[in-house]
Amino acid sequence: MLAVTILGNNSALPAFDRHPTSQVVTLNEHLFLVDCGEGTQMQIAKYRIKRSRIHHIFISHLHGDHYFGLMGLITSMGLLGRDHELHIFAPPALEQLIDLQLKAGGTLLPYSLIFHPLEEGILMQEDKFEVSCFKVFHRIDCWGFIFREKKPPRKLDGEKIKEYNIPTSFYEQLRWGKDYTTTDGVSISNELLTDVSPKGKSYAYAADTIYNESIACKVTGVDLLYHETTYLDELRERAAKRFHSTTVEAANIANIAKVNKLLIGHFSSKYEKLDEFERETRNVFPNTDLAIEGVTYRI
Amino acid sequence: MLAVTILGNNSALPAFDRHPTSQVVTLNEHLFLVDCGEGTQMQIAKYRIKRSRIHHIFISHLHGDHYFGLMGLITSMGLLGRDHELHIFAPPALEQLIDLQLKAGGTLLPYSLIFHPLEEGILMQEDKFEVSCFKVFHRIDCWGFIFREKKPPRKLDGEKIKEYNIPTSFYEQLRWGKDYTTTDGVSISNELLTDVSPKGKSYAYAADTIYNESIACKVTGVDLLYHETTYLDELRERAAKRFHSTTVEAANIANIAKVNKLLIGHFSSKYEKLDEFERETRNVFPNTDLAIEGVTYRI
DSSP states (O other), rough: EEEEEEEOOBBBEEEEEOSSSSSEETTTTTEEEHHHHHHTHHHHHHHOOOOOEEEEEEEEOSGGGGTTTHHHHHHHHHHHTSSSSSEEOOTTTTTHHHHHHHHHHTTTOOSSSEEOOSSEEEEEEEESEEEEEEEESSSSSSSSEEEOOOOEEEEEEEHHHHTTTTGGGGGGHHHHHOOETTTTTTTTHHHHHEOOOOOOOOOOOOOOOOOOTHHHHTTTTOOOEEEEBOOOGGGGHHHHHOOOOHHHHHHHHHHHOOSSSSEOOOOOOOSSHHHHHHHHHHHSSEEEEEOOOTTTEOO | EEEEEEOBOOOOOOOOOSSEEEEEEEEEEEEEEEEEOOHHHHHHHHOOOGGGGGGEEEEEOSSGGGGGTHHHHHHHHHHOOOOSEEEEOOOOOOHHHHHHHHHHHHHOOOSHHHHHHHOSSEEEEEEEEEEEEOOOOOOOEEEEEEEEEEEOEEEEHHHHHHHTTTTTGHHHHHTTOOOOTTTSSSSEEEHHEEEEEOOOOOOEEEOSOOOOTTHHHHTOOSSSSEOOBOGGGGHHHHHHHHTTOBBBHHHHHHHHHHHHHEEOOOOTTTOOOOOOHHHHHHHHHEEEOOOOOOOOOEE
16 A cells, blocks of 8 residues: 655645645555654644654755754654654755754653665665655755555466466465476466566655756656645746746656656645646646645555 | 733643744733744744744743744744844854754845843843843753833822923933922922832743742742643652642742742643643632633733
8 A cells, every 4th residue: 555645735934724845655554754844743643643653754855844843753752752763864964953953952862763864766675665765956955755665576366376286385486477397397387377467556756846857757657746836837937946846847747757646735825725736737737636734645 | 011922832742732832922012932842933823923023032942842943933034035133042052053954954044143142141131121031940951031121210290290390301310210400409309200100010931940949039029920830739750850840839939939920831741631730720829820822911
């Protein structure tokens, strides 16, 4: 199961009860927190996210609306008696900021905080999923993240397996494409016994970025792409000046990258209503949803 | 006019829709922000505090629930185009934390941020008020603040002034207790022309502290004392261990200091209902109010 729950969908200035950026990615039993704007710990409580199940936090860049809630969350986790280690993947400069603030408060966390400075490539590699990181184009260093389920390439064909009397101990090897050799030395082709597996689901979070088509190459074919749309199309010059994107630009990236679905957010505080964001983006890329706080988008 | 508006009345862990500590002190046309826990900028918006009128922020100590909202407020003020200078009175270590976070975000504020490291004594001295600072007793360095209206010592007696034909140019000197000498060289005693002025109002904020009677000496006779009551009386041992206070302890300080009224807050997240805080404290010091978010207490 891969899904994303929106905790904050607004740009820097909180407004209209919209909060700065934060999302929770659910990948099977794992919860990953992506960005952590001010108030994230309150949003986590409001939407009943199990914070004890968050073991990995990813911070895209060091503009405050993406990380000013991190220290509050970290210290609250400590007050709640957390003992499981917590991994933070973030721009290198954040490590010192965390250390200094813990020191200023005389705070000794009851759990291990493990800091991983961001760089492009694979951040986490597990049996069933991987998380990777790519550069986007913002006023300061900024990274996006891709969460990808891994699946064995082949799916067992129940009837054929019975027919050829394959022992269960060989099933896993079948899933990974191996041919079976009977005790008589007869080889049975894997393709006879299995079908192609549906591929693992994937979610890409493109953080804050100016329009740049090279992002499309980095997120090609993902099932769900989150791309910021700070502004409507008419403000595309302002968007570029501030290293942000518009509705039409996000939709263009989704089209070029041939993603299945697009999720848009990071709305400017200029806008109270969001309908026009949906309309403009869907004009160019129909399978688009607005990122709404408290809503979970299943992939 | 002296008043305090509560923006956050909870201790470190936000709970039951209560927020970490922050207050706005209104002194005539001035707004002073006292502490700035996470989410303060949202509370400021919710309770329609004019943030453009806040020119002075006082931070009592560097536990996150008293300052993790500061960076968000500072940067939002910049995004809103503030150009008036902003003064921050805070523990010395905060200056570097602010600078590093601004630098990490590549943020150039469009206004001057002027940092004043806290020390005991007068922090601000103006014609009509002063703000002073005193040490309290917490796990790390921690300060309280007193906001005090200044009033001339004497009030003019309208009828006597007419009777003795005192020129308006001498009124201000009369207010400050000077005798008047007529053109004929006759001295008219100030006491004939004026009455004692009601004294200026005062508000003391005692921040986070363990019970310590020396605090009473520092806040003697203020009109309103804010004293933390993190715990009910039954948890007085836990309170002491964590350098916090209870209901009965706050009330004792109020009694010893002979203040007019006591305001209690910084309630532990253990407690959903606050009635017992009020009952226990009033048992010892009847003129007590609970600090409730969004409520303004006029002095």
